[in-house]
Amino acid sequence: MMRDQKLWTWHLAAGVVILFLLGLHMTVMHLNVTVPLKGLNPAGGHPIDWQNVIARGKIGAFALTYVVLLGAALFHGLYGLRNILFELNPASWLKRTVSIVLLLCGLALFSFGTWAAIAGFSLAKAM
Amino acid sequence: MIESKGHPNRLGIWGWLGGGRWGVERYLYTLHRLTGLGLLTYFLLHILVTSSRALGKAPWEQAMNAVTGPLFKLGEYLVFVAFAFHAVNGIRLGIIELGFGVGPPIEPVYPYRTSLDVQRPLAVGVLLLAAIIVVMGTLNFWVLE
Amino acid sequence: MSEKTLTEVTYRIRRFDPDGDTAPHWEEYGIPYSAGMTVLDGLWKVKEMRAPDLAWRSSCRMGVCGSCGMLVNGKARLACNTQVTELGGDTVVVAPLPNFDIVRDLVPELAPMFDSHRALMPHVIREDVQEQEHPTGEFWQSAHELEQYLQFSYCIKCGCCMAACPTFATDALYSGPMPLGQAHRYNSDTRDGGFSARKRVLAGEAGPWRCHFAGECSRVCPKGVDPAKAIQLMKRELVLDYLRLHKQHRPATVAKKATETKRREGIPEPPAPTV
Structure with missing residues (x-):
């Protein structure tokens, strides 16, 4: 099994992607007063107000960052969880089961989240 | 593999958490792990909740109203703090785990100067940076917003 | 007191x-x-x-x-x-x-530690078996090249690092700091050509990927070997290897015997080689 060399490298690469994209997301959502970013909360008020959500949703690049962040964070987080679980030294059949369950959960959430990002973008564009 | 007939003596999970005589990097390791698990839990729920945006204004506002209140705000604040720590400590780990910031192999002369000592300024810097981000977030969460 | x-x-x-x-x-x-x-x-x-x-x-x-x-x-x-x-x-x-x-x-019971150690082939691996078994001279190595692994070669295999490692506290499949440190000791030895052979173990679950730099191994090492440093340096080599950026060195050749040197008078002859 030579997968960990590959998976860990991607885990690290995903971490770098998350650092920038989640950093941007957190700045927009939770540092909106201390670090206001122009154009990302145009209606003022709270970043989760519908007007702001729609304004951000119209920006194609922003929708794209959601999908990339979703994929990177799911991989980084679920691989991290898998690492922690594997370090508990479970039986090999349990390891296989954990890997399959996490992979399926990751794919399902990625598909669902991507649909939401694209549908949200289309909705915002139409408004 | 030689089968041991001895009495089992693995520390188990306590070996992950084991405190008291450990160095700062051990606590950063534990904290990184705990914040990672916390962020992952939040993230999975976050995907489900925020996807309501795709259904329109009413479902979105309904979902947002369901997660308002002081307890949710505190939870969100803790997620922000966990993010600040996990992100900047992740920068430190990324640098170190690629073999940078640990120093080159040296002749071990007592008292030994290990890679832990070499990277310590980075660890301190990371904690300071995390503290700055947390202060900015605290102002945003509880004072200015 | x-x-x-x-x-x-x-x-x-x-x-x-x-x-x-x-x-x-x-x-x-x-x-x-x-x-x-x-x-x-x-x-x-x-x-x-x-x-x-x-x-x-x-x-x-x-x-x-x-x-x-x-x-x-x-x-x-x-x-x-x-x-x-x-x-x-x-x-x-x-x-x-x-x-x-x-x-x-x-x-x-230290036997499992030595099993992991053995699995990582802690010895110089070369293709020229004949030269290894019947050496005609020393393998050439500069002082700088020696410094790349000398620190890690001071390991006395006492097992203190394994006892302090949080991952090894639960994960019996993880090779642990001592065997991994020693794998890097040989991987970074210019006389060695065994990186690919050791990679069969290192690239998998038993490899350095379960190390998260809690640093306890280096803190307790009584010889200043710093296994945590060796493991991080090895991770870099393995990541570069995955990205196909790893520079494979050719194992050092046999050093040429000095031919134009003149022996000073009064210095006794070395004893006859024992191997």
Whole structure:
């Protein structure tokens, strides 16, 4: 099994992607007063107000960052969880089961989240 | 593999958490792990909740109203703090785990100067940076917003 | 407590007799303190005066053989290398190295560690077997190249790092700091060509990926070997290898014999080669 060399490298690469994209997301959502970013909360008020959500949703690049962040964070987080679980030294059949369950959960959430990002973008564009 | 007939003596999970005589990097390791698990839990729920945006204004506002209140705000604040720590400590780990910031192999002369000592300024810097981000977030969460 | 005020020391020892006990238990022994007493000296005194059946491993008494690794006051150390006064009290708590099965009293079962060590081929691997078996000279290596692995070659395999490693506390499949550090010691030796062979183990679950730089191995290493450093340096090599950016070195060739040097007078001839 030579997968960990590959998976860990991607885990690290995903971490770098998350650092920038989640950093941007957190700045927009939770540092909106201390670090206001122009154009990302145009209606003022709270970043989760519908007007702001729609304004951000119209920006194609922003929708794209959601999908990339979703994929990177799911991989980084679920691989991290898998690492922690594997370090508990479970039986090999349990390891296989954990890997399959996490992979399926990751794919399902990625598909669902991507649909939401694209549908949200289309909705915002139409408004 | 030689089968041991001895009495089992693995520390188990306590070996992950084991405190008291450990160095700062051990606590950063534990904290990184705990914040990672916390962020992952939040993230999975976050995907489900925020996807309501795709259904329109009413479902979105309904979902947002369901997660308002002081307890949710505190939870969100803790997620922000966990993010600040996990992100900047992740920068430190990324640098170190690629073999940078640990120093080159040296002749071990007592008292030994290990890679832990070499990277310590980075660890301190990371904690300071995390503290700055947390202060900015605290102002945003509880004072200015 | 200073050496002057200390007259008696209490040894609290975790004991286990495989023939009679179902679980380890603690026992206390009071012994007189003598100046310069190491934890190992104290154990000998306990054996002489209080518990003749107490078992542990030790040999050289000077931090070289790596036999007397044990958990002293909560930290993995060599008993022979630890002064009682440096523990700062009049009680010495001694337990066998954790993360290894207990054979008896303070004797850990180190065989699994050596299994992992062996699996990583801790020796120079070369294609020119003939030259290795019947050397015609030394393999050429510069002083700078020597420095790339010398620190890691001071390892005495005492197992202290394994006892302190949080991952090894739960994960028996993880090779652990000692074997991984030694794998890097050989991977970074310019005389060696075994990177690909060791990668078969290193790229998988037993490899360095379970190390998260808690740093305990380097903190407890009694020889300053710094296994955590070796593991991180090795991770870089393996990541570069995955990205196909790893520079494969050709194992060092046999150094040419000096031909134009003139021997100074009065210097005796070297003894005949033994191999």
